[in-house]
Amino acid sequence: xxxxxxxxxxxxxxxxxxxxxxxxxxxxxxxxxxxxxxxxxxxxxxxxxxxxxxxxxxxxxxxxxxxxxxxxxxxxxxxxxxxxxxxxxxxxxxxxxxxxxxxxxxxxxxxx
Amino acid sequence: xxxxxxxxxxxxxxxxxxxxxxxxxxxxxxxxxxxxxxxxxxxxxxxxxxxxxxxxxxxxxxxxxxxxxxxxxxxxxxxxxxxxxxxxxxxxxxxxxxxxxxxxxxxxxxxxxxx
Numbered sequence: 078x079x080x081x082x083x084x085x086x087x088x089x090x091x092x093x094x095x096x097x098x099x100x101x102x103x104x105x106x107x108x109x110x111x112x113x114x115x116x117x118x119x120x121x122x123x124x125x126x127x128x129x130x131x132x133x134x135x136x137x138x139x140x141x142x143x144x145x146x147x148x149x150x151x152x153x154x155x156x157x158x159x160x161x162x163x164x165x166x167x168x169x170x171x172x173x174x175x176x177x178x179x180x181x182x183x184x185x186x187x188x189x
Numbered sequence: 190x191x192x193x194x195x196x197x198x199x200x201x202x203x204x205x206x207x208x209x210x211x212x213x214x215x216x217x218x219x220x221x222x223x224x225x226x227x228x229x230x231x232x233x234x235x236x237x238x239x240x241x242x243x244x245x246x247x248x249x250x251x252x253x254x255x256x257x258x259x260x261x262x263x264x265x266x267x268x269x270x271x272x273x274x275x276x277x278x279x280x281x282x283x284x285x286x287x288x289x290x291x292x293x294x295x296x297x298x299x300x301x302x303x304x
Contacts, residue, residue: 111292120193120279120295121232166231175220175239175285176247177293181231 079104081169083180090157091188098152098183100141100167109170110134110143110150111177114163121166124152159187191216193296195280200301202274210265210299212280219285221263222293225249226277235278238263239285267301274303 084099102108109128113121125134130145139154150167167180193214202208214221220239224232234247238257252271257263263282267274277300281293 109291113295118298118300120195120297121281122295123292126292170291175283176222176234176237179231182229 079108079169079171079178081167081178081180083165083167083183086182087184087186089186089188092159093156094187096152096154096157096161096185098165098167098185100150100152100180102148102150102167102169104148104169104171106171110141111168111170112139112141112150112152113166113168113179115166115182116163124165157185157187159189161185162187193280193282193294195278195296195299198297198299200299202301202303204303205269207269208267208274208301210267210278210280210301212263212265212296214261214263214280214282214294214296216282216284216294217260218282218294219260220283221257222281222283223247223253223255223263223265224279224281226279226298232279235265274301276301 080103082101111126112124114124115121125136127134127143133142141150141152164182164184166182168177170177196211222237223235226232233249235253236255238244254266279298280296283291283293
């Protein structure tokens with residue numbers, strides 16, 4: 078079946094550090110891939126998405142590239158800020174299923 | 190402003206009582222979803238609906254029920270049969286985008302505590 082595996086957390090970085098959160102997936106067909114962010118006590122917000130191989134999603138300085146050959150969609154940011162502290166979820170949407178499968182989430186803490 | 194409303198934000202109930210969580214959207218989306226989130230865990234799908242008067246069980250439907258009488262509303266009832274109902278409940282909606290799974294948009298969530 079479809080599944081998403083995320084880098085184990087929590088992750089703690091200093092402000093202005095480089096961020097990578099790994100995400101790999103297992104799926105049949107050609108899934109869409111998403112990164113969502115959840116701030117404390119809130120719902121999830123879409124951060125970025127990619128719908129086909131080699132697409133790059135980007136938003137607010139975050140980027141992720143859909144790599145079909147490695148079945149990965151790693152999240153990166155060149156210089157993190159304290160305000161980026163949150164839980165990040167990688168998700169997969171398979172063709173026609175109209176459902177998302179979520180990874181377990183990675184808690185990110187940025188220290189000033 | 191278009192969006193998804195969940196109410197209340199915090200809900201307390203006694204063990205053995207049924208409780209209904211509200212979810213309303215004004216995005217004109219066809220599909221709506223309910224997820225459960227436990228501390229330190231990902232989201233698990235409870236129920237989803239792609240069209241009015243139709244819904245499907247997700248991965249953890251036991252002890253829950255839903256209805257979809259209107260396009261904009263998808264209430265979730267947590268019944269007394271749910272063995273461990275204390276959790277954060279998230280509602281989401283999505284346009285139906287043909288063969289592709291489109292973005293889901295989330296409400297702010299309801300934190301249910303059963304005493």
